[in-house]
Amino acid sequence: MKLIAVGVVGLALLSGCKAVTTGTSSAPTLTFAQATNASLQAAHKFAMDISASVASGKLVLTSNEKQAFDAFAASLNATDALYIAFTQGSATQAQVAAALANTTALQTSAQTALGAQ
Secondary structure (H helix, E strand, O other): OEEEEEOOEEEEEOOOOOOOOOOOOOHHHHHHHHHHHHHHHHHHHHHHHHHHHHHOOOOOOOHHHHHHHHHHHHHHHHHHHHHHHHHOOOOOHHHHHHHHHHHHHHHHHHHHHOOOO
């Protein structure tokens, strides 16, 4: 796991997520896990792109932009933890779906604040 510090909140970037096996999973659960993994990968790409732009000096965040990005990053970290717990059987699909919905909303807010960078 890499940690990229951005502002007040650090963004934990996962090298990879645990593969979901079909042994005890139903098809809808496997489909949910795959879709969630894809959504999390896209969210991490956005986070990494913004972090790289900030680190290289190509982007300087205003206070409002930083606040929006930090809220998104914190939510993404929490959703990652829930997703990992879900793949290990200790979190529910509903918990992950709610966390992902929050992360997606905060990503949209960050993108709006950043002018869709």
